[in-house]
Amino acid sequence: MIQSIVFDNVNLKLFTDNPQDGPVSQVWNNVVTFERGKSYLIEATSGRGKSSFCSFLCGLRNDYVGNIILNDGNGNALPGGYSNMLLRRQKILAMMFQEHRLFPELSSVDNVMLKNQITGYTTEKEVRAMLVRLGLEDHLDRPCGRMSFGQQQRVAFVRALCQPFDFILLDEPISHLDEGNAAIMTDMLRERQEKDGVGVIVTSIGYRLPYEYDEILYL
Amino acid sequence: MKLLFKLLRQNISLGQILGFVLINLVGGLIVLSGVQGYKDFKSFSTGGDQILSAGYLVVTKPVESILAERPVFSEDEIKDLEKLSSVSSVGEFVASQIEVKASFALGQAKLSSDIFLEAVPDEFIKDDYSAVGNEDRVWDADLDTKLLPVILPRNYLNLYNYGYAAANGLPQITDDLLGTFPLRIYFDTEEGRVDYNAMVCGLTNKINTILVPWNFMKELNEKYAPDADCSPSRLILTTDAGDFEDSLFEYLDEKGYVMEGDSSHVRLQSFIYGILLVVIVVGFLFSLMAFFLLVVSILLLIEKNKEKIVNLFSMGYSVRKIAMVYQLTVLVIDTFVWIVAALLTTIIYPYFSAMMQESSSDFVPASLWQVWLVSLLFILLFSVMHGLVVYRQVRKHCKCNERGK
Structure with missing residues (x-):
């Protein structure tokens, strides 16, 4: 079980020749620790590297300097490599992408079940119940390609929840949602955090998920 | 796997697959007929003399x-x-x-x-x-x-x-x-x-x-x-x-x-063996052409599904599991083609041997186990080669993420 994620002087490789040109903030070129059980908001304006931060954390990109360390609480860091990268995505870090990364030809239930099949975390009945809770009862078996951006955002959120994890990273989760749905999403996230004691990291460029954050960091 | 198949089988070009099946069927039939012809000729050329060793x-x-x-x-x-x-x-x-x-x-x-x-x-x-x-x-x-x-x-x-x-x-x-x-x-x-x-x-x-x-x-x-x-x-x-x-x-x-x-x-025996060898080589070239046609088709399919593959990988699917969808597809196609080719050879052979027996009483129909063995070998060879090509291509698309850090 991963207890903390440390960003140790991480910066974009792009600026390694001239570090003074690179961003310096509470996250970049700094040491910041995300702990299990706590919640964090990463606040950023456009161009501050929010997408890069998410990609580095998920292991989708490696073009950074410094270290991202996943600690298990006994002083051991999770090593790199292909199998640990898979482990990170399957059981350590759940990710809700800003661009959702849903499959337009599959229904909302199938999109979630496709992710759920990797670990068999939950049942289709529970998946349907979560989607219904977010107001998608008429869109359960409709291809995601025919759904609005906001509806897709809710499917992507449910999909992120359908796996075991120690941390969840939500990249602008309510950019296209009304307050009512944002509140339901907040409730579902809180329930999960209370149940499993997971860490929550949310990003925002202004429109914040209404959550009780332990720390707000500026990129 | 069912959902993975549902997702990744889209964009399969039936025309390309049909082209592969037809060309490989022709090649397979020629190869298998050549193999059976070789066996027939061998027993035919040594037949009628039970005393001296062959050749x-x-x-x-x-x-x-x-x-x-x-x-x-x-x-x-x-x-x-x-x-x-x-x-x-x-x-x-x-x-x-x-x-x-x-x-x-x-x-x-x-x-x-x-x-x-x-x-x-x-x-x-x-x-x-x-x-x-x-x-x-x-x-x-x-x-x-x-x-x-x-x-x-x-x-x-x-x-x-x-x-x-x-x-x-x-x-x-x-x-x-x-x-x-x-x-x-x-x-x-x-x-x-x-x-x-x-x-x-x-x-x-x-x-x-x-x-x-x-x-x-x-x-x-x-x-x-x-x-x-x-x-x-x-x-x-x-x-x-x-x-x-x-x-x-x-x-x-x-x-x-x-x-x-x-x-x-x-x-004469040496000459006929030479001709049979040429027939087998021609059949093999047809099969080789079909092999590459399927390689191109499957690479195009993977290319069309590149975004899906990257997304699946970012969700936590392994390269092996993603590639398995395409590997099973080529396995089914390769197996189908070579089994049908062997079946056709088995069905046609009795007519051929009856015709041969009419023209020469020395002709003894040979068993067809070598035809099936060659088919199995081709299924194995083609599936393994296709499987490797598929794996490499899927891995290539996931490569930027695969190394980890």
Whole structure:
């Protein structure tokens, strides 16, 4: 079980020749620790590297300097490599992408079940119940390609929840949602955090998920 | 896996797959027909002679003149022949060094003649005397009961049946009666005449001599003609593959050796094997073309699904699991094609063999297990190769993420 994620002087490789040109903030070129059980908001304006931060954390990109360390609480860091990268995505870090990364030809239930099949975390009945809770009862078996951006955002959120994890990273989760749905999403996230004691990291460029954050960091 | 298939099977081009199936079916049918043809021809070309091993050649040295010494092969010349790549074994012909007579009586008719016996090593003789009703016999002389097994040239029987018997109103002799044929053989030795009852073990239409067991002939010569020169003037060559390479014929020509009787048959055999090889190669080229067509189709499919593959990988799907969808697809297609090709060959073959049997009674239909074995080998080869190509391509798309840090 991963207890903390440390960003140790991480910066974009792009600026390694001239570090003074690179961003310096509470996250970049700094040491910041995300702990299990706590919640964090990463606040950023456009161009501050929010997408890069998410990609580095998920292991989708490696073009950074410094270290991202996943600690298990006994002083051991999770090593790199292909199998640990898979482990990170399957059981350590759940990710809700800003661009959702849903499959337009599959229904909302199938999109979630496709992710759920990797670990068999939950049942289709529970998946349907979560989607219904977010107001998608008429869109359960409709291809995601025919759904609005906001509806897709809710499917992507449910999909992120359908796996075991120690941390969840939500990249602008309510950019296209009304307050009512944002509140339901907040409730579902809180329930999960209370149940499993997971860490929550949310990003925002202004429109914040209404959550009780332990720390707000500026990129 | 069901959802993965549902997602990734989209964009499959049925036209491309159909093209692959058709081209590979044509190639597969040609390859499998070539393989079966090879087997048929092998049994056909060695059929009709149950006595001598397959793929053999008899060579002699030419007789220079009446007064010249008997041309014989030296030990070095025999060793040189053994070293040739297409020759698997070399055997010597040993001739009887004393006078031999044979006689038989059939009713009132009696026939007697001086004859000449020879022997080749036993490994060149197959122990199958069923054609003359002597299944239980062994290729060995019995000195106690004076029983001597012999193999006769088929044209001796033809000479009797169509010449002597027809002219003298005698009954004709069939193959299965030969086992009980009352043939006696006499050896004139210094100690007097030694009689043997000859038991015909078989007929051969490939060597024009009367063959007796090797050990018997060696002992006979050692006992009654110890000083005689037994150097071989004829050799028998064999090959495991059942055919000889052209280089052998060139070597024999160069050395001035003469191929006996069946050389044209061996050359024809070699020529037909060559044609069958070309047929198999053409079929294989078709299959190879189809193989690459499927490679291109599947690579295009993976390219079209590149975004989906990257997304699946970012969700936590392994490269192996993503690639498995495409690997199972190519496995099904490859298996389908080669099984259908083998089935078609199996269905068509009885018609072909019936046609062959009409034109030649010597033709014996061969079993088709090699066709199925070759099909299985191609399924294995194609699926493994396709599977590797698919895995590499999927991994390439995930490569930027795969290393981790």
